[in-house]
Amino acid sequence: MSSVTPELPPAQASLRASDDGIALRTESLSLWYGTRRALDAVSLAVPARRITALVGPSGSGKSSLLRCLNRLNDEVDGCRVDGRVWIGDTDAYAADTPVHELRRRVGMVFQRPNPFPLSIGDNVAYGLRLHGVRQRRELDERIEAALRTVALWDEVATRLDDSALDLSLGQQQRLVVARALAVEPEILLLDEPASALDPAATLRFEELLRQLAQRRTLLLVTHNMQQAARVADFTAVLHQGRLVEFDDTDALFTNPRQRLTEDFITGRYG
């Protein structure tokens, strides 16, 4: 682990004055898939216990950035990362940083709900068992707590042994969040988590995000501008692998500083 204190990117220096702190930051983060550069020197500070939306056109590097933060890109052949990622004071790419511990601290939820073909209870218990929780009582308590947090407990309490695949899509996505939450991550990365949900399930899911952000830091990739505007405290705009703008969501959606941002959020061709 490194004890070097990371600096804030200049564009976000105003965040220094806030007492919220920074949960995660990247410093000149670049990413290549083979010879193709997917991220270009991205320096971003993500405020703690807030929702930050990552928006940008397809291919702008949103999901690539997300996958760098808990080193999911390590699994991709030909992938190379340059720059730093700090999770709190931990250098995510330092040789002595254990990846499994990093991924416990930085959870991930994907676009399509991906429950394991196990029971509802075992889905939530999966990560806990992986991290050494064996006692039935503790498992039961933490399963219930996680399912209560995502407002799924009342719907599934009597059928924890049923297959998770029998749940509706909205319920499956909340189950997947519960699975991620069970190991108590500080940061939750969400890659278009509501894109497969119907409007009512989407709103319920967004409500859940607001609730989760009271205690955790959320970084949300979304293609839905209205969703970013509805739920995010801060919004970062990516274009061709570069960070174009980061700002308070209210400011960014009413008076963006960059023409690229304006064109993107208003649906102009630029």
Added chain:
Amino acid sequence: MDRLHLSQHISRQFNSEIDDVRRRVLAMGGLVEEQIDAALHVLIERDAAAATAIRDRERSINEMELAIDERCTFILARRQPAASDLRLVLAVMKMLADLERIGDEAKRVARMAERLLGDEGSADLTAALAELGEQARGMLRGALDAFARFDGDLALDVMRRDRRLDGLYRDLNETLVARMQAAPERIPAELERLWCARSLERIGDRCKNLCEFVLYLVQGKDVRHSGLAKGE
């Protein structure tokens, strides 16, 4: 003139909806300008005939206000606009109220001017009222031009002109009060002139409001109740 690139949406339908709103505001502004012209014609040229058309135009202005407001509501509901698109819709919805009230002030001036047709007054008073009217009309023209061209500098320039209009109003006010003190029998006529002057001065205030919304639209800055709004 499209400094805000409002015609560059991927959706051509959205481009035309935005353009339609913009054109309708300018058309409504044109009618309001005609109301001021007509009111000044009655007041300065003592042409009673000009008052007749004012009532018809007022109906048109009111109808346009409702129609534009409705279109803005549809854009908000269907497009969920952001950034300059959002600022345009918000600015227009607020500008509509000021434009409609400028029209009302013009109608008021015409009504009072009709009551003054039998009163001779003085050449000086007529000249002072004419200057006040010209200033107010010029401010409206400037505000509409600033909106048409999305020109923040012009909007600022028009806002600064309000100080001159206020000065003219104060001077005329003093003159009229002095005349009333000197010849109490003239009080009813001079009061009508005072209220005319007051309406013209208020038109200037409302033009300043229009310019504040143009600045919000163009620069994203809300300058209401700021030093800028006071002409500083």
